[in-house]
Amino acid sequence: MASAAIPLLFPSVRIHQHYYGDGSVNQLAPLSAPIHLGADKILIVGVDDPRPTELKPRQLHHPDLATVAGHLLDTVFTDTLNSDLERMKRVNKTVEVLQQHNIATELKPVQSLLINPSQNFNQLASENFLCFPLAIRTLLRMVGISQHSDSSLVSYLLFEQKYTRRLIDLGYQDGIHQLDAIMQFLAVAKE
Template identity: 35%
Template sequence: MKRALILSGGGARAAYQVGVLQALAEILPDDEKYPFPIICGTSAGAINALALAAHPGNFKDSVQALANMWRNLTVGDVYLHAWWDIFKGLGFLGLSLFNQGIGRKKPLSLLDNSPLWDLLGSRIPFQNISQSIASGKLLAVSVSAMGYTSGHTVSFFQGHESISGWTRYRRAGVPTQLRLEHLLASSAIPTIFPAVRIDREYFGDGALRQLAPISPALHLGAESLFVVGVSGNRSSAKPNKRLPAKHSPSMGQIVGHLLNSAFVDSLEGDLEHMELINKMVKLIPEETKKTSGLHLRAVENMVISPSSPLDVIAGRNVRYLPESLRFFLRAIGATAKGGGATAASYLLFSTEFITELMELGRQDALVEAEAIKRFFS
């Protein structure tokens, strides 16, 4: 059974995924071979995906190394946050509205993520990926990014020579040797972090316009999917109650919904679509599939997502951000009181927020321990 691990995006929210992986390392037996021959990551999930794929050890060791990296992460390890850095980013973004030439030499962004380039460049040994594929430990690993010129989602993958690229409507799979540029492009939240040039095109966050987040894993040969999301929307079968508005939406609320539409909604929609197809496939007799030439199969899947709303947790932790960021977030209403903590959650690379998300992910997965054991049996 070729299992794929799918890690979605969400900035600092990706710390939740690490907690889930920690629980997996506890639940699976010590003699378990590497459980995921296929790993797919998008946005900040791409960081976790490549950190796992590039680690030379077994699954438990790779998860431990990833957890240690996140546990010691600070805001300063991800982006510059001095007052000058914030106002410089705001100034260039504002001037670019009136002068298109400002952003031609250097991609524009609110935040300078050069510290993240340095951190990941020193922590992720990309050369190990080819060794893991050659040894059979991995079949393929992919990260997705969105091309600003074409508007297409490109899944850059490194895998076994038997796997070919693909082209579909507004999406493609391109075989390559994965490197730091692919990782930073996949996690470049628009206007927040700068776009990254790869060959002839600039790329940004892979969650943007990603019509089918599950598709890369299936193209790479996955037969079952283990998905770790960053939304609490699937934790309850009941729809969220619509509350009356106390005031008009702040810029923070608007930005939060835009980010959620990119990082959360497409994955949940794709999962619902796959579950519907699975039900339909099971209703079709095997003989009918053979005679009609329908190459359809049900894809087993398991999804772990937050049991508590991450924006509520973010609202409790916004105070741990640097003063310069808090000032900016207050200005756009991205606070708990302003109803816009969702936007803040994508930038909250504070030790307190990360630790709380990791523990939430671990507990959510441990609750599903028996189901996880059945999935891997």
């Protein structure tokens, strides 16, 4: 529950004598921990939207508070990972150049494989918006969120069984679809 305790949305969770919230909010370098623990490879399950094949239509109105809040959460959860990946690739390139010139370094290259969902979470959340209890839907409408809002906030709040099962199924199917790449990355022999 602590990993879902997004500040301002869900309260922190008490475990023994300490309170915990979502770690990604203050983890500005999410790859730092596994790298410092000695990882040679990092398999990353991301939550970034698949790249659109067509441009979004231009917004005809000023973004509302719900849209901005959703964008801020997207930034916290995906932009920090993307910048950290970019930084790791630059360090890997530096290590490669140093090795080519026989320059000793304590740095080592770290391989990564990033897997992102094949479907947009916001779209899936929109399709399951009516799973929210009526009281929650009413509260959301009061802050400007409806079933077809531009805000990704719904995808962060929707913990209803139908939606979470859909996310689990999507993750499983995406994993199966990329099984060869995952097995090759992990250097595991397929049975």
